[in-house]
Amino acid sequence: xxxxxxxxxxxxxxxxxxxxxxxxxxxxxxxxxxxxxxxxxxxxxxxxxxxxxxxxxxxxxxxxxxxxxxxxxxxxxxxxxxxxxxxxxxxxxxxxxxxxxxxxxxxxxxxxxxxxxxxxxxxxxxxxxxxxxxxxxxxxxxxxxxxxxxxxxxxxxxxxxxxxxxxxxxxxxxxxxxxxxxxxxxxxxxxxxxxxxxxxxxxxxxxxxxxxxxxxxxxxxxxxxxxxxxxxxxxxxxxxxxxxxxxxxxxxxxxxxxxxxxxxxxxxxxxxxxxxxxxxxxxxxxxxxxxxxxxxxxxxxxxxxxxxxxxxxxxxxxxxxxxxxxxxxxxxxxxxxxxxxxxxxxxxxxxxxxxxxxxxxxxxxxxxxxxxxxxxxxxxxxxxxxxxxxxxxxxxxxxxxxxxxxxxxxxxxxxxxxxxxxxxxxxxxxxxxxxxxxxxxxxxxxxxxxxxxxxxxxxxxxxxx
Amino acid sequence: xxxxxxxxxxxxxxxxxxxxxxxxxxxxxxxxxxxxxxxxxxxxxxxxxxxxxxxxxxxxxxxxxxxxxxxxxxxxxxxxxxxxxxxxxxxxxxxxxxxxxxxxxxxxxxxxxxxxxxxxxxxxxxxxxxxxxxxxxxxxxxxxxxxxxxxxxxxxxxxxxxxxxxxxxxxxxxxxxxxxxxxxxxxxxxxxxxxxxxxxxxxxxxxxxxxxxxxxxxxxxxxxxxxxxxxxxxxxxxxxxxxxxxxxxxxxxxxxxxxxxxxxxxxxxxx
Numbered sequence: 001x002x003x004x005x006x007x008x009x010x011x012x013x014x015x016x017x018x019x020x021x022x023x024x025x026x027x028x029x030x031x032x033x034x035x036x037x038x039x040x041x042x043x044x045x046x047x048x049x050x051x052x053x054x055x056x057x058x059x060x061x062x063x064x065x066x067x068x069x070x071x072x073x074x075x076x077x078x079x080x081x082x083x084x085x086x087x088x089x090x091x092x093x094x095x096x097x098x099x100x101x102x103x104x105x106x107x108x109x110x111x112x113x114x115x116x117x118x119x120x121x122x123x124x125x126x127x128x129x130x131x132x133x134x135x136x137x138x139x140x141x142x143x144x145x146x147x148x149x150x151x152x153x154x155x156x157x158x159x160x161x162x163x164x165x166x167x168x169x170x171x172x173x174x175x176x177x178x179x180x181x182x183x184x185x186x187x188x189x190x191x192x193x194x195x196x197x198x199x200x201x202x203x204x205x206x207x208x209x210x211x212x213x214x215x216x217x218x219x220x221x222x223x224x225x226x227x228x229x230x231x232x233x234x235x236x237x238x239x240x241x242x243x244x245x246x247x248x249x250x251x252x253x254x255x256x257x258x259x260x261x262x263x264x265x266x267x268x269x270x271x272x273x274x275x276x277x278x279x280x281x282x283x284x285x286x287x288x289x290x291x292x293x294x295x296x297x298x299x300x301x302x303x304x305x306x307x308x309x310x311x312x313x314x315x316x317x318x319x320x321x322x323x324x325x326x327x328x329x330x331x332x333x334x335x336x337x338x339x340x341x342x343x344x345x346x347x348x349x350x351x352x353x354x355x356x357x358x359x360x361x362x363x364x365x366x367x368x369x370x371x372x373x374x375x376x377x378x379x380x381x382x383x384x385x386x387x388x389x390x391x392x393x394x395x396x397x398x399x400x401x402x403x404x405x406x407x408x409x410x411x412x413x414x415x416x417x418x419x420x421x422x423x424x425x426x427x428x429x430x431x432x433x434x435x436x437x438x439x440x441x442x443x444x445x446x447x448x449x450x451x452x453x454x455x456x457x458x459x460x461x462x463x464x465x
Numbered sequence: 466x467x468x469x470x471x472x473x474x475x476x477x478x479x480x481x482x483x484x485x486x487x488x489x490x491x492x493x494x495x496x497x498x499x500x501x502x503x504x505x506x507x508x509x510x511x512x513x514x515x516x517x518x519x520x521x522x523x524x525x526x527x528x529x530x531x532x533x534x535x536x537x538x539x540x541x542x543x544x545x546x547x548x549x550x551x552x553x554x555x556x557x558x559x560x561x562x563x564x565x566x567x568x569x570x571x572x573x574x575x576x577x578x579x580x581x582x583x584x585x586x587x588x589x590x591x592x593x594x595x596x597x598x599x600x601x602x603x604x605x606x607x608x609x610x611x612x613x614x615x616x617x618x619x620x621x622x623x624x625x626x627x628x629x630x631x632x633x634x635x636x637x638x639x640x641x642x643x644x645x646x647x648x649x650x651x652x653x654x655x656x657x658x659x660x661x662x663x664x665x666x667x668x669x670x671x672x673x674x675x676x677x678x679x680x681x682x683x684x685x686x687x688x689x690x691x692x693x694x695x696x697x698x699x700x701x702x703x704x705x706x707x708x709x710x711x712x713x714x715x716x717x718x719x720x721x722x723x724x725x726x727x728x729x730x731x732x733x734x735x736x
Contacts, residue, residue, distance in 0.1 A: 352573060353568045353570060353573040353574040354573065354574050354575055354576040356534065357566065357568065357574050357637075357640075358576075358587065359534070360532050360533075360534055360561065360565075360566055361561055361565065361587065361588045361591060361592075361640075362557070362558045362561035362562070362588075362591050362592065363587065363591055364591075371576075371579075371587075372576055375576075375578045375579075376577075376578065
């Protein structure tokens with residue numbers, strides 16, 4: 001009778017057609033990948049890292065604007081990788097002589113790079129009372145030289161038996177002073193005030209000494225109740241991790257990974273809510289007809305004619321920027337097109353004989369809408385939801401890019417905004433710009449592929465011949 | 466015989482939509498299509514009234530008026546002694562338990578996404594609040610057996626597209642029957658079916674009439690099936706009943722020219 005009735009496809013038929021569509025399957029594969037990323041990021045990456053996204057202290061151990069570590073693959077000069085070692089990476093031994101104990105944490109470090117490290121840090125965390133332990137740090141170089149670079153007692157504790165954590169920077173004056181004793185080893189002028197170069201330089205020639213270094217942190221404890229809670233060493237490099245870091249030392253891999261569940265959340269929530277609201281609104285208008293229809297459609301015209309982005313900007317500036325508010329704002333502008341489509345289909349469907357039959361057996365309008373009309377529109381609804389997801393993700397990304405997104409969580413748009421405000425593009429920090437951009441594009445593409453595949457199955461007019 | 470339904474001076478005009486040019490040229494005059502114009506008839510309980518006529522004669526509009534699908538411009542519908550013309554709300558809902566409709570196209574009158582069980586149970590879910598779920602299931606199966614759909618239990622799980630046209634029309638009849646109505650309005654119930662199953666459906670309707678004391682308004686353009694089921698015959702043309710009477714009298718001795726033309730149009734088998 002009408003176009004909508006011409007082809008009623010069962011769920012199984014739709015699934016069968018969908019399996020034949022290569023682009024649809026590609027879209028599903030991408031989305032499964034994104035869901036995998038989401039699960040990985042919630043399970044493997046501690047929740048803290050995303051909560052502390054904006055707290056500089058959390059990222060203090062990380063390098064500033066480091067490139068991804070895989071840039072070292074290939075023939076070019078090797079850039080030193082930022083290395084963070086903690087107690088669990090050390091070989092621990094301890095010697096006891098009466099009351100005195102010496103706890104040795106030794107770290108083995110392979111240094112085979114073509115540039116000097118930018119700096120280094122020694123970390124410790126100890127629990128002690130009134131008798132301060134003494135820390136001694138030695139570096140055993142690949143050429144057999146043993147540099148004692150640090151020998152000092154830990155700061156005196158004010159309270160009774162407290163855990164005390166601190167770090168010794170490579171710029172510490174004590175290190176420079178200790179290193180002055182070793183300047184004679186070098187056959188050329190070596191500057192002890194730049195320990196990160198002196199320690200890693202060859203004795204005969206002014207070049208880098210490659211090979212295995214052993215850094216030994218020895219703690220001398222004078223009380224049997226004192227203990228070492230943690231130690232560590234950070235070697236400052238210019239490359240780090242899978243995705244590098246940004247200007248504020250944040251690990252971009254964490255941001256990109258956490259962006260996936262957030263983007264999927266925004267995309268799905270906005271599109272499902274908007275499409276369902278539009279569906280019910282449109283079907284109600286179309287089914288009721290007459291003045292109801294006229295009134296509802298004029299209201300939707302108002303929403304249709306509002307310029308979305310300027311108003312979104314105003315809303316997020318005046319009302320708030322939390323991710324849930326932004327989701328709501330995006331829904332406000334997302335439901336109108338579905339309302340128009342479903343209204344026109346409801347106009348056709350309400351003249352179907354089974355709808356009139358239901359009306360004449362006394363069925364209520366609400367039940368007719370939900371039992372007889374909306375089920376016919378469900379396939380269309382799913383296709384529209386899939387197609388609406390990228391719009392929602394892009395909407396959030398553009399708001400975030402303009403600096404109006406939720407600042408407390410890492411979204412891809414937020415990362416792009418940070419990159420832009422640090423002028424990452426002109427400084428050549430490509431790893432800060434490309435991954436979030438690519439992720440937004442891929443996610444959008446996946447949903448468009450699925451939506452188009454569903455649309456061509458469900459909408460006979462656009463089906464390929 | 467007691468009177469089940471009486472229709473008095475029923476009138477329904479549809480305004481004809483005019484083009485924009487018409488609107489400019491002429492003033493506010495509105496043209497009407499006289500779909501139903503001063504129609505009156507009486508239907509006695511347990512009898513079958515056939516309304517015959519060419520397409521556009523207004524017979525389906527009469528059916529829709531009797532069903533209270535649209536409101537008449539004038540006239541009244543009296544069902545079991547009560548004027549139902551202006552019923553609304555719960556009164557109208559009560560009226561809907563007693564009167565049901567069977568449509569011409571069994572492919573369009575059943576929701577393609579609902580199982581037969583849900584289709585036939587829908588009227589029960591609306592009106593029969595007293596029965597439990599299992600009692601309703603039982604009633605559905607009994608109705609399907611009444612219309613001779615076997616095996617009824619298995620058919621309840623099917624979708625309409627798994628049934629033939631004749632079977633679908635039986636489902637539509639079962640849906641009309643399940644609330645034990647007093648009047649079924651059948652709008653050309655067999656004209657879309659194969660000739661081979663028409664007789665079965667008409668037989669079934671006859672049986673149900675005798676078994677449950679149901680009255681029918683049977684709408685058709687085909688006088689050959691009218692004779693088979695009907696007691697009374699009303700012939701309609703351009704919204705008016707031109708001739709009404711006992712079916713055998715009208716068919717054997719028509720006095721209106723139009724009735725004669727219709728009778729002559731019945732194809733006679735050449736043997």
